[in-house]
Amino acid sequence: MSVTEQLKQEHQLILNYISLMEQYINHADTSLLLSNAESFIAFIHDFADSFHHAKEEDVLFRYLEAPNVLAHCNPIPQMLFEHNKARELVNAMKSAVAEANTDGLLMTVRQYAGLLREHIFKEDNILYPMAERGLSDSVKAALLTEYAEIEQKLNSAEIWEKYQSLYLELAERLN
Numbered sequence: 818m819s820v821t822e823q824l825k826q827e828h829q830l831i832l833n834y835i836s837l838m839e840q841y842i843n844h845a846d847t848s849l850l851l852s853n854a855e856s857f858i859a860f861i862h863d864f865a866d867s868f869h870h871a872k873e874e875d876v877l878f879r880y881l882e883a884p885n886v887l888a889h890c891n892p893i894p895q896m897l898f899e900h901n902k903a904r905e906l907v908n909a910m911k912s913a914v915a916e917a918n919t920d921g922l923l924m925t926v927r928q929y930a931g932l933l934r935e936h937i938f939k940e941d942n943i944l945y946p947m948a949e950r951g952l953s954d955s956v957k958a959a960l961l962t963e964y965a966e967i968e969q970k971l972n973s974a975e976i977w978e979k980y981q982s983l984y985l986e987l988a989e990r991l992n
Contacts, residue, residue, distance in 0.1 A: 821945035827869045835930045854914045876963045886951040899936045
């Protein structure tokens with residue numbers, strides 16, 4: 818049983834949004850990003866930070882910090898540092914939007930996109946395989962139960978539907 822498959826699927830939607838944000842950055846009309854930035858920020862806050870991190874930071878990382886799970890190295894402090902750096906960049910995006918600072922927004926979105934691409938690569942290719950190897954089946958079952966509780970509490974189906982629909986709307990606005 819995989820305790821990281823759901824997280825990887827969530828990463829795919831996050832990466833899709835990052836690619837879309839980059840398309841907005843490269844669009845001839847740079848004001849288009851400014852006028853749609855609040856939608857991207859809402860996705861980052863609601864889906865990436867609140868929904869995804871509720872499972873990753875609050876559940877998976879807690880299990881991985883148990884003795885002897887990550888025996889040879891512990892990348893969790895670096896992952897948390899990068900999560901916090903991403904939050905700082907989102908706050909900078911919010912400030913740029915509030916100030917109608919298109920150049921500042923473009924710069925911050927570029928930084929955010931770069932950080933998240935690297936971060937997700939590390940999680941998918943280093944941390945998650947370590948989790949799959951290091952956690953016992955009984956621990957994985959407990960972890961998946963906690964994921965399910967979070968998904969029920971946060972109404973997973975509604976969140977996915979909302980942000981998949983928003984993605985399509987934002988993609989359509991580019992045309």
